[in-house]
Amino acid sequence: AQSVAQPEDQVNVAEGNPLTVKCTYSVSGNPYLFWYVQYPNRGLQFLLKYITGDNLVKGSYGFEAEFNKSQTSFHLKKPSALVSDSALYFCAVRDDKAAGNKLTFGGGTRVLVKP
Amino acid sequence: DAGVTQSPTHLIKTRGQHVTLRCSPISGHKSVSWYQQVLGQGPQFIFQYYEKEERGRGNFPDRFSARQFPNYSSELNVNALLLGDSALYLCASSYDRVVDYGYTFGSGTRLTVV
Numbered sequence: 312a313q314s315v316a317q318p319e320d321q322v323n324v325a326e327g328n329p330l331t332v333k334c335t336y337s338v339s340g341n342p343y344l345f346w347y348v349q350y351p352n353r354g355l356q357f358l359l360k361y362i363t364g365d366n367l368v369k370g371s372y373g374f375e376a377e378f379n380k381s382q383t384s385f386h387l388k389k390p391s392a393l394v395s396d397s398a399l400y401f402c403a404v405r406d407d408k409a410a411g412n413k414l415t416f417g418g419g420t421r422v423l424v425k426p
Numbered sequence: 427d428a429g430v431t432q433s434p435t436h437l438i439k440t441r442g443q444h445v446t447l448r449c450s451p452i453s454g455h456k457s458v459s460w461y462q463q464v465l466g467q468g469p470q471f472i473f474q475y476y477e478k479e480e481r482g483r484g485n486f487p488d489r490f491s492a493r494q495f496p497n498y499s500s501e502l503n504v505n506a507l508l509l510g511d512s513a514l515y516l517c518a519s520s521y522d523r524v525v526d527y528g529y530t531f532g533s534g535t536r537l538t539v540v
Binding site for chain 1: 474
């Protein structure tokens with residue numbers, strides 16, 4: 312079984328400050344991990360993924376995420392947040408032992424960046 | 427190139443009715459997956475189709491069914507609609523394995539059941 316938890320429903324940050332969105336996962340095998348962002352009334356847009364290799368993954372729009380196997384975490388980070396980063400962020404996981412393309416998503420974290 | 431196209435964008439149905447949602451994947455993408463996103467929650471996997479064959483099914487009742495056509499477009503059908511089926515239904519296309527090629531999501535169909 313595969314599962315994801317996003318412990319924060321909302322994160323508030325001032326523009327220019329660092330942004331962190333937390334994600335923890337549970338899988339039977341090894342994880343494939345993804346971050347997506349959703350703007351109002353839109354589908355999900357891909358930010359980055361971890362498959363294997365370097366634990367620090369760099370993605371779109373200045374976002375990065377750090378894979379930590381011992382803590383089963385994959386937190387999303389941005390060094391300097393923009394007002395335009397305000398959106399809903401989803402972490403997703405797929406167990407490498409699973410078949411098919413099923414991703415299991417977390418409940419989402421709303422990010423509000425204030426000017 | 428066109429992205430993932432879903433139709434209709436919005437619709438309202440009455441309890442007990444049937445609904446068909448449509449998805450056209452990105453040209454060349456062979457895999458289509460359907461997700462249900464209830465307001466305030468993350469997307470939940472319903473189905474995946476690849477080359478017209480079902481490759482995965484989520485924990486949804488038999489009222490939900492889907493198919494994929496030779497041109498890789500897909501339909502999601504829901505029978506005997508319940509109020510709890512109200513959600514944003516997302517279609518995600520991929521060339522093949524999501525871990526290699528990723529998903530591209532459509533903007534979704536907003537279904538309201540009254």
